[in-house]
Amino acid sequence: MPVSDTVARDDTDAEGDRLPINELFASLQGEGKLAGVPSTFVRTSGCNLRCWFCDSFHTSWEPTHAWLSLDEIVAEVESLSPEHVVVTGGEPLVHDETDALLSALDDDYHLTVETNGTLETDAPVDLASISPKLASSTPTPDNAPDDVDPGVWTERHENARVDLGALASLVEDAAEFQLKFVVTGRDDLDEIESLVDDVRGVADREIRDSDVLLMPEGQTREQLARTRTEVADLAASFGYRYTPRLHVDLWNDAPET
Numbered sequence: 001m002p003v004s005d006t007v008a009r010d011d012t013d014a015e016g017d018r019l020p021i022n023e024l025f026a027s028l029q030g031e032g033k034l035a036g037v038p039s040t041f042v043r044t045s046g047c048n049l050r051c052w053f054c055d056s057f058h059t060s061w062e063p064t065h066a067w068l069s070l071d072e073i074v075a076e077v078e079s080l081s082p083e084h085v086v087v088t089g090g091e092p093l094v095h096d097e098t099d100a101l102l103s104a105l106d107d108d109y110h111l112t113v114e115t116n117g118t119l120e121t122d123a124p125v126d127l128a129s130i131s132p133k134l135a136s137s138t139p140t141p142d143n144a145p146d147d148v149d150p151g152v153w154t155e156r157h158e159n160a161r162v163d164l165g166a167l168a169s170l171v172e173d174a175a176e177f178q179l180k181f182v183v184t185g186r187d188d189l190d191e192i193e194s195l196v197d198d199v200r201g202v203a204d205r206e207i208r209d210s211d212v213l214l215m216p217e218g219q220t221r222e223q224l225a226r227t228r229t230e231v232a233d234l235a236a237s238f239g240y241r242y243t244p245r246l247h248v249d250l251w252n253d254a255p256e257t
């Protein structure tokens, strides 16, 4: 399919609402409360953050995509059979058209939105899968992906990664939610505890420890093998839930999985 590397729209485009789509495929939900559930993934391109570990490099650091109309996306989703649809990215909520896509799919599908928690949505969401980004996600010249200079993104990411108002809104408005933290080690836990406390302070909804999920950092089986046991032990000792990355266990880092 035709791809481009800019997420800036050509405003002269008169063909209606479109979204930059990096990939669209059926798989099993690999993460979180619905792990194992057959799901269709709609991956938008473009992100307002730049995690050094981003496992979707071609939606953040180097965005590539085809511009698909909402009708084309809905038709593609219909052609795949799962009743669950996961709208992810990149950061899906940077695009206004994502709200329209969610509304178009709402009657027929269970909708999960995978989001970094920095942006709000008015759209219908069955599961807000919120993954707030910790200090350990911030890109630096030492941890950035190969051949990438994080440049202004170290500061921009650090300044934008937590927005308590957006987190409260996402927690309150979705039918269900989960706070799914990418954990690199023990040092992340103090920040998780304090951030969960802060969200409890502003959100008008109970946040149980079982709504807080710890997910090991790792884009490949080899990387996950180094982090998952420590993260599982941390979940057990802090009373939070552990989530595997089933898709990585099953298919490693293959695209469209």
Ligand SMILES: C[S@@+](CC[C@H](N)C(=O)[O-])C[C@H]1O[C@@H](n2cnc3c(N)ncnc32)[C@H](O)[C@@H]1O
Pocket (backbone or CB within 6 Å): 047, 053, 054, 055, 056, 088, 089, 090, 091, 092, 114, 115, 116, 117, 130, 131, 180, 182, 215, 216, 217, 218, 219
């Ligand atoms: C690519 S992100 C897209 C959605 C949104 N931008 C976000 O970060 O939540 C999808 C999920 O993958 C997680 N993720 C990305 N890179 C990861 C890595 N190296 N290890 C573990 N989880 C990762 C994110 O935290 C998020 O839960």
Ligand SMILES: Nc1nc2[nH]cc(C(=O)O)c2c(=O)[nH]1
Pocket (backbone or CB within 6 Å): 027, 028, 029, 030, 031, 041, 056, 086, 088, 089, 114, 247, 257
């Ligand atoms: N199988 C599978 N499950 C996932 N859950 C969240 C994903 C994401 O990239 O947002 C993802 C993904 O990329 N693949």
Ligand code: SF4
Pocket (backbone or CB within 6 Å): 047, 048, 049, 050, 051, 053, 054, 055, 056, 059, 060, 089, 090, 091, 116, 133
């Ligand atoms: S917020 Fe999500 S898509 Fe954006 S860089 Fe981080 S993991 Fe990747």
Ligand SMILES: [Mg+2]
Pocket (backbone or CB within 6 Å): 055, 056
């Ligand atoms: Mg993924």
